[in-house]
Amino acid sequence: PQALLHSGSSEEWIARIGRLQDALTVCPTDALARCELATLLERLEQSEEALSHWQAVLVCDPNSLKAREG
Numbered sequence: 001p002q003a004l005l006h007s008g009s010s011e012e013w014i015a016r017i018g019r020l021q022d023a024l025t026v027c028p029t030d031a032l033a034r035c036e037l038a039t040l041l042e043r044l045e046q047s048e049e050a051l052s053h054w055q056a057v058l059v060c061d062p063n064s065l066k067a068r069e070g
Contacts, residue, residue: 013040031057035066042070 041050057067
């Protein structure tokens, strides 16, 4: 999936995902972090995991256009 990432190495993206997951452990309702994580997971072709994050955003914010698009 390197071509899908457009910038940075896979290792950098995985590290970024780890940081977002850590942030969500501290604050599970952080919609911005959850949206970013879902977007990254989609780019890494982890669609089922991304979907669970989009759904979690919609639980907290049913009107989130970004989550609805995801």
